[in-house]
Amino acid sequence: MKLVTGDEVVVLQGKDKGKKGNLEKVFPKKNQVLVSGVNIYKKHVKRTGKVPGGITDIIKPLHIAKVALVCPKCNLATKTAVAVLNGKKVRVCKKCKQEI
Numbered sequence: 001m002k003l004v005t006g007d008e009v010v011v012l013q014g015k016d017k018g019k020k021g022n023l024e025k026v027f028p029k030k031n032q033v034l035v036s037g038v039n040i041y042k043k044h045v046k047r048t049g050k051v052p053g054g055i056t057d058i059i060k061p062l063h064i065a066k067v068a069l070v071c072p073k074c075n076l077a078t079k080t081a082v083a084v085l086n087g088k089k090v091r092v093c094k095k096c097k098q099e100i
């Protein structure tokens with residue numbers, strides 16, 4: 001899992017292909033990510049007690065293989081590599097070689 005919360009990603013597959021968003025949550029065990037504003041489904045909710053019914057938007061997680069990290073430096077969908085900089089492990093963009 002090379003993605004962390006807050007990363008900007010682009011969707012590669014599915015109904016929101018091409019859309020960009022930021023990672024809201026990462027589920028490493030499931031290899032899934034939640035991307036804000038992407039993969040939104042309408043859910044019909046029945047009225048129960050004091051909670052009013054209606055239609056709410058829910059965001060469904062995407063499989064990690066369906067998104068690609070957008071490099072903040074070169075603005076391209078990229079993969080990351082790990083490099084050691086000043087004794088610390090950092091993520092670098094495979095395209096522009098900049099630290100992400």
Ligand SMILES: [Zn+2]
Binds near residue numbers: 071075078093094096
């Ligand atoms: Zn880059």
